Amino acid sequence: MxxxxxxxxxxxxxxxxxxxxxxxxxxxxxxxxxxxxxxxxxxxxxxxxxxxxxxxxxxxxxxxxxxxxxxxxxxxxxxxxxxxxxxxxxxxxxxxxxxxxxxxxxxxxxxxxxxxxxxxxxxxxxxxxxxxxxxxxxxxxxxxxxxxxxxxxxxxxxxxxxxxxxxxxxxxxxxxxxxxxxxxxxxxxxxPSREAQLVAQAHVASQRRHEAINAAEIERTRIERDLHDGVQPRLVSVGMTLGMAKNKLATDPEAAAALIDDAHLSTKAAITELRQLARGIHPAVLDDRGLDAALSALAARSHVPVMLDINITGRCAKATEAALYFVIAEALTNAAKHSNARQVRVTVRERDHGRIWARVEDDGTGGAVRTPGGGIDGIAGRVAAVGGSFSLTSPVGGPTTLEVSVPCAS
Structure with missing residues (x-):
């Protein structure tokens, strides 16, 4: 009663x-x-x-x-x-x-x-x-x-x-x-009624699946572009250099040795590019030590100075950590390539209802827009695929602010 x-x-x-x-x-x-x-x-x-x-x-x-x-x-x-x-x-x-x-x-x-x-x-x-x-x-x-x-x-x-x-x-x-x-x-x-909840869940699942496929397609295109524009020409050059060294080996051993040295340096550079490419897909440190360590390593390699402000406890789902890492990595790449930024600030926080919030701010020239198949479109797709939300503010003249919020348990 x-x-x-x-x-x-x-x-x-x-x-x-x-x-x-x-x-x-x-x-x-x-x-x-x-x-x-x-x-x-x-x-x-x-x-x-x-x-x-x-x-x-x-x-x-x-x-x-x-x-x-x-x-x-x-x-x-x-x-x-x-x-x-x-x-x-x-x-x-x-x-x-x-x-x-x-x-x-x-x-x-x-x-x-x-x-x-x-x-x-x-x-x-x-x-x-x-x-x-x-x-x-x-x-x-x-x-x-x-x-x-x-x-x-x-x-x-x-x-x-x-x-x-x-x-x-x-x-x-x-x-x-x-x-x-x-x-x-x-x-x-x-x-909402049970039927309405099921319809909404089906719609969300369908949307997340679509965004995941779109993000995977953008990522595949990026990998193909990096291989085609970077590693592939370097390996072709190594093959040509070794061929030239082979032809000179009998008649001019010193020139052949110099060509072999060039091929060796190019091979090491190609290996470095492949490692960086693999790290961009999914860094090993992310699985081994978590998001905090992975972002610290990412910031250390950035061409633009990065201020990290991370306050999270424990680990999240692998999909969530991978999505956040990808978002921040892509944002830092965009800041270095396009915004002429002098500094970037990355903030990551735990929020209510088991969510992780991240913001990337740079002091660049702004003007970033989301175009189909572009880097920002890939960010939005990765975030949506794990059930998160995405926001970008980038007026012409700057600054650019990117915010995402994703569920920790994806």
């Missing part, structure tokens, strides 16, 4: 508090919407309050999800804030548009509106209880005075006492019914 009464009482208390929050929130939303609609003719001005209204709506939806999950213990799925991956001036408008497309924002806003209606009724019932208590005390002290009670009309004496007690009991029962309604409406709107 107590296990049933407690959440219902908590729901009623939430409704009373939500009445005042709702007045303020709906007032702000109405003001922003009215201002945006009235200034819509002036396009640049009218869209600003409408965008703020959408962002405010997204905040209300997340507040309701957190409130319902904490109040009733419902399993409400995480609702990350959708951010645009664009890097041009449309980044912010696109982010706002993503909030408008997010159905969970509108469901949360609908839930908040319904709860405000219930909260208004709950506040009226609370007022009825207090007024009834006042009448109950007054009728006990002044039994001959008539008191007006809703439904019962003018009553006095014992009749007034009975009427007020009945009114209080009915109001309390209605409050309990509102608490139950709160719970059931929240369950219906905020907690």
């Amino acid at each position: 107590k296990s049933t009464i407690k959440p219902i009482a908590g729901a009623v208390a939430h409704l009373w508090a939500l009445f005042f929050v709702g007045i303020a929130a709906l007032g702000v939303m109405a003001a922003l919407t009215a201002a945006g609609a009235s200034l819509l003719v002036v396009l640049g001005i009218g869209l600003v309050p409408l965008a703020l209204a959408l962002l405010f709506l997204a905040a209300i939806a997340r507040m309701e999800e957190a409130r319902v999950a904490g109040l009733f213990g419902f399993d409400v799925p995480p609702h990350p804030f959708a951010r645009s991956t664009r890097t041009d001036w449309l980044r912010l408008p696109h982010t706002v548009w993503l909030q408008a497309k997010d159905s969970r924002n509108w469901i949360g806003a609908l839930h908040f509106t319904i709860m405000f209606v219930l909260a208004s009724v709950a506040m009226a019932l609370l007022g009825t209880i207090f007024s009834s208590l006042t009448v109950l005390i007054g009728s006990a002290r002044f039994p001959q005075r008539d008191f007006w009670i809703l439904i019962f009309g003018p009553v006095h004496g014992v009749g007034a006492i009975i009427a007020t007690i009945v009114t209080i009991l009915v109001a309390v029962a209605l409050l309990a019914a509102l608490g139950v309604a709160h719970r059931e409406v929240s369950r219906s709107l905020m907690v």
Whole structure:
């Protein structure tokens, strides 16, 4: 019995508090919407309050999800804030548009509106209880005075006492019914059905599979390019040099020895390039000593000075560590090749809900964009393949900031 009464009482208390929050929130939303609609003719001005209204709506939806999950213990799925991956001036408008497309924002806003209606009724019932208590005390002290009670009309004496007690009991029962309604409406709107969860999981799995295939294709293309542009010509040169040395061996041994020395140096260089290529695919230190050591080794080899700020405990899934290593390695390569950066800062932190967050910042010229098949596209694909999120900010003139958040247990 107590296990049933407690959440219902908590729901009623939430409704009373939500009445005042709702007045303020709906007032702000109405003001922003009215201002945006009235200034819509002036396009640049009218869209600003409408965008703020959408962002405010997204905040209300997340507040309701957190409130319902904490109040009733419902399993409400995480609702990350959708951010645009664009890097041009449309980044912010696109982010706002993503909030408008997010159905969970509108469901949360609908839930908040319904709860405000219930909260208004709950506040009226609370007022009825207090007024009834006042009448109950007054009728006990002044039994001959008539008191007006809703439904019962003018009553006095014992009749007034009975009427007020009945009114209080009915109001309390209605409050309990509102608490139950709160719970059931929240369950219906905020907690997805099993079928919806399975559909969402299938969609996520399909998306991750697509991103993994895309990332693997980009990585394969990169390896082919590195082999074709680097190691292959060097090995061809070694073969030609050895052929020339063979022809000169009988007639000019000294020249042949010099050519063999050149071939030996080229062979060592080719071996070094192959090692670097293998390290770029998956470094052995990552498996042996973990992400911290692998990133330290990566920073030591970087052509641009790197400031490392890593604070993680324990190990994550191999796929997660490999994805983070690839992201940071590719970001450092881009900073060295394209941004003219003088310094790069890499920050890695553990976050709530078992996630790892990483940010790579450089002081370069910016202007990085995501193009199909490019390095940044490969980063986004690797991150999405392990269920993470990716964000890039790179205005022309710099700086460039790349952020990723991935689940530790992928």
